[in-house]
Amino acid sequence: xxxxxxxxxxxxxxxxxxxxxxxxxxxxxxxxxxxxxxxxxxxxxxxxxxxxxxxxxxxxxxxxxxxxxxxxxxxxxxxxxxxxxxxxxxxxxxxxxxxxxxx
Amino acid sequence: xxxxxxxxxxxxxxxxxxxxxxxxxxxxxxxxxxxxxxxxxxxxxxxxxxxxxxxxxxxxxxxxxxxxxxxxxxxxxxxxxxxxxxxxxxxxxxxxxxxxxxxxxxxxxxxxxxxxxxxxxxxxxxxxxxxxxxxxxxxxxxxxxxxxxxxxxxxxxxxxxxxxxxxxxxxxxxxxxxxxxxxxxxxxxxxxxxxxxxxxxxxxxxxxxxxxxxxxxxxxxxxxxxxxxxxxxxxxxxxxxxxxxxxxxxxxxxxxxxxxxxxxxxxxxxxxxxxxxxxxxxxxxxxxxxxxxxxxxxxxxxxxxxxxxxxxxxxxxxxxxxxxxxxxxxxxxxxxxxxxxxxxxxxxxxxxxxxxxxxxxxxxxxxxxxxxxxxxxxxxxxxxxxxxxxxxxxxxxxxxxxxxxxxxxxxxxxxxxxxxxxxxxxxxxxxxxxx
Ligand SMILES: Cc1cc2nc3c(=O)[nH]c(=O)nc-3n(C[C@H](O)[C@H](O)[C@H](O)COP(=O)(O)OP(=O)(O)OC[C@H]3O[C@@H](n4cnc5c(N)ncnc54)[C@H](O)[C@@H]3O)c2cc1C
Ligand code: SF4
Numbered sequence: 001x002x003x004x005x006x007x008x009x010x011x012x013x014x015x016x017x018x019x020x021x022x023x024x025x026x027x028x029x030x031x032x033x034x035x036x037x038x039x040x041x042x043x044x045x046x047x048x049x050x051x052x053x054x055x056x057x058x059x060x061x062x063x064x065x066x067x068x069x070x071x072x073x074x075x076x077x078x079x080x081x082x083x084x085x086x087x088x089x090x091x092x093x094x095x096x097x098x099x100x101x102x103x
Numbered sequence: 104x105x106x107x108x109x110x111x112x113x114x115x116x117x118x119x120x121x122x123x124x125x126x127x128x129x130x131x132x133x134x135x136x137x138x139x140x141x142x143x144x145x146x147x148x149x150x151x152x153x154x155x156x157x158x159x160x161x162x163x164x165x166x167x168x169x170x171x172x173x174x175x176x177x178x179x180x181x182x183x184x185x186x187x188x189x190x191x192x193x194x195x196x197x198x199x200x201x202x203x204x205x206x207x208x209x210x211x212x213x214x215x216x217x218x219x220x221x222x223x224x225x226x227x228x229x230x231x232x233x234x235x236x237x238x239x240x241x242x243x244x245x246x247x248x249x250x251x252x253x254x255x256x257x258x259x260x261x262x263x264x265x266x267x268x269x270x271x272x273x274x275x276x277x278x279x280x281x282x283x284x285x286x287x288x289x290x291x292x293x294x295x296x297x298x299x300x301x302x303x304x305x306x307x308x309x310x311x312x313x314x315x316x317x318x319x320x321x322x323x324x325x326x327x328x329x330x331x332x333x334x335x336x337x338x339x340x341x342x343x344x345x346x347x348x349x350x351x352x353x354x355x356x357x358x359x360x361x362x363x364x365x366x367x368x369x370x371x372x373x374x375x376x377x378x379x380x381x382x383x384x385x386x387x388x389x390x391x392x393x394x395x396x397x398x399x400x401x402x403x404x405x406x407x408x409x410x411x412x413x414x415x416x417x418x419x420x421x422x423x424x425x426x427x428x429x430x431x432x433x434x435x436x437x438x439x440x441x442x443x444x445x446x447x448x449x450x451x452x453x454x455x456x457x458x459x460x461x462x463x464x465x466x467x468x469x470x471x472x473x474x475x476x477x478x479x480x481x482x483x484x485x486x487x488x489x490x491x492x493x494x495x496x497x498x499x500x501x502x503x504x505x506x507x508x509x510x511x512x513x514x515x516x517x518x519x520x521x522x523x524x525x526x527x528x529x530x531x532x533x534x535x536x537x538x
Contacts, residue, residue: 011362020380024140049356050347052290052384073145074384075268076288079281079347091138091270093250095230099144102293102338102381103209 014054018070026096030068032077033088040064041084047077072098108134108226108258110435111247113233113271115142117421118407119264120216121160121428127223129436134256135217135225136249138232143213146266147291147385148421149331149340151315152207156422160429161219165201169211171335172313173202176305180369182320183491187369198312206313206333206340208293236261236275236403243446244402247271260435260445261403264428267386269409277403278396283351284477285390287328287415289344290357292365294377298337304373305334317418318343320487322364324355327476327483330364331418332373339374341365344387346477357384389415392470398457399450404431412462416469416537423462430456472536481520482529489519 032055034044044064047056053070056077078089091097112123115137123135139145151174157164176193197203221227237246237255246257263272267286272278298310305314318330328345343360350357364370388394388411395411398404406412407424414423434453435445443449457463476482493512496503503511520526 010356010359011366012358014358017358017382021382043351046351046354049354050288050350052288052357072384074288075281075386076347076384078268079283079286079386080351082280091232094138094232095140097145099140100147100210100381100383102211103143103147103150103213103383 014070018053021070021072022099022101023070024096024099026092029093029096031073031090031092031097032066032068032071034064034066035086035088037084037086041081041086043081043084044086047080050076050080052076106254106257108132108256109439110134110260110262111136111256111258112225112262112264113247114264114266114407114409115139115213115217115220115227115229116146116264116266116407116424117213117216118409118412118424118428119262120213120220121425122262122264122406122432123220123225123227124160124216124223125429125432126435127220127225129432129439130224131436131439133220133225134258135220135227136231136233136247136256137217137227137229140230141210141214142217142229143210146209146213147289147383148207148209149291149333149342149418150207150209150212150421151333151418152205152212153419153422154201154203154205156425156429158201160425167219168215169207171206171208172307172311173197174204174206174315175307175312176314178314178316180316180318180320181487181490182318182322182367182369183488184321185368186491186494187320188487188490188494204315206315206335208335208338208340233265233271236271242401244400259402260450262406262428262431262435263403263409264406264424265409267388267408269405272396272403272405272409277400277405278409281386281388282348282390282394284346284348285388285394285411285473286347287344287387287389288347288350288357288384289342289387290361290382290384291340291342292361292379292383293335293338293340293381294374294379295338296374296377301334301337301339307334310336318364319483321484322360322367323349323483324353324360324363325480325484326350326353326355327480329418332370338380339377341370341374346389347386348477349480358382387415387420388413389473391415391473392463392466393473395466399447399453401447402445404434404450404453406431412466414465414469416472417465419465426460426462427457430460430462468538469536475532475536479529479532482533485519489516
């Protein structure tokens with residue numbers, strides 16, 4: 001067990017964690033989009049750790065990338081980046097997106 | 104389908120379902136719109152169902168609803184890294200004809216509740232997202248737009264049971280954005296075991312009895328948050344949630360907290376060999392009374408999480424959702440019968456009904472709690488650790504005399520908080536928040 005000071009690392013890969021979830025992907029209609037600025041804000045960068053589905057990752061030259069695979073439509077990224085305007089967030093079209101079996 | 108309804112309800116969670124059911128049952132023409140492929144497909148809860156709120160809407164629900172187990176034992180555990188100090192309360196009195204609390208799984212439960220809404224006569228469409236409100240020239244809300252082709256859908260009143268994100272109301276400017284300090288992010292796994300194993304591990308007599316555990320202390324790694332472990336018929340719901348503002352500060356991923364919890368020595372044996380069949384995440388409104396937005400206007404009402412109706416001190420949400428949904432519906436039904444318009448002035452009766460019910464009384468009672476916890480995070484870490492230390496020295500039998508032990512325990516408490524004055528102040532603050 002780690003103390004609260006250093007940030008612990010996950011014990012499982014995100015794909016495995018999300019493996020049993022059900023989705024209906026709306027090809028070509030992403031419900032969350034990035035509106036990039038010259039430099040990514042700290043808020044946007046923080047989503048790499050905050051998004052519970054690991055949809056945000058840091059790729060080349062430290063820029064944040066978004067891949068909506070596994071998105072659970074929680075709204076965390078929407079709330080965190082509301083002030084920076086870097087995220088355009090809406091619900092998927094009716095019937096698409098995550099479909100919880102148990103909730 | 105007639106294009107004009109007495110009421111349109113956005114959402115088929117407990118708030119929307121309660122509102123739609125009560126209005127349809129009273130003979131109003133109701134259209135309910137849900138974005139999921141079924142009701143419940145987007146919804147998350149622990150989940151404890153409080154019977155009273157539902158019983159007031161559907162008295163015979165126990166015969167039909169998909170319930171998991173009724174709660175015969177409540178545990179509250181204070182965790183530190185390796186221990187838990189616990190309070191257990193089990194009573195045979197909970198084995199009554201009409202139990203007060205049940206565990207449920209929200210997806211099947213919401214589907215059942217939504218089926219009751221259809222039975223009551225409401226028109227229900229799923230797979231459809233409401234994208235905006237329609238207003239007339241006087242700025243009154245007269246209907247909604249959806250992501251389906253076709254003309255706007257019109258009604259005398261729109262009941263917004265759209266949950267915590269509440270995009271429709273937010274975009275229409277009916278309420279401000281969520282503050283990260285006023286909303287928690289929770290993650291949860293549903294871990295399957297056999298019915299017998301659940302019963303064995305929790306000392307349960309039968310397939311209907313259940314145990315629920317609320318977890319505090321180290322579970323939130325110093326953030327304002329709590330965890331839970333609830334027994335379902337053949338699964339365990341295990342989850343943890345903390346304020347989003349705290350996640351931003353610590354940068355700890357929520358699923359890492361959940362992993363830590365699963366590995367905790369007090370929790371691991373309870374879920375051993377279980378199979379996780381779902382991992383979910385959801386926000387919880389935690390701003391309390393002061394974060395409650397405007398609840399009614401010309402042609403619209405807000406119910407449930409969209410109106411911040413969660414009592415985090417008592418982990419109540421779904422019951423407040425159902426009760427606000429019912430009271431909103433009863434307001435609309437009364438106006439119909441009296442031949443009155445659904446204007447802001449008339450719909451203000453909804454707020455009055457809430458004030459007279461337990462809903463606003465409880466929300467007001469804990470008004471100070473969110474702020475106090477947010478500004479005093481040590482309450483959630485220092486004390487559990489100090490209590491664990493005290494239990495250790497108390498229980499270990501060695502050659503230290505008992506008086507010396509007591510002195511040491513008190514000393515540890517004082518040290519943990521940097522003096523008695525601080526401990527006294529903490530107690531005072533908590534007492535005030537609870538008053
Ligand atoms: C992890 C967790 C544990 C919890 N534990 C408990 C507990 O043990 N006991 C308890 O009482 N409460 C608990 N709660 C709180 C409880 O789940 C909520 O208070 C309750 O679900 C609120 O109900 P609601 O109907 O207002 O919102 P929701 O249940 O969120 O329902 C909103 C509905 O509206 C739909 N919707 C939203 N926008 C649109 C749109 N634009 N168009 C069409 N449809 C839309 C959604 O798909 C959804 O079906 C918990 C919450 C969480 C996250
Ligand atoms: S909505 Fe939630 S799960 Fe989806 S990308 Fe945003 S933070 Fe991640």
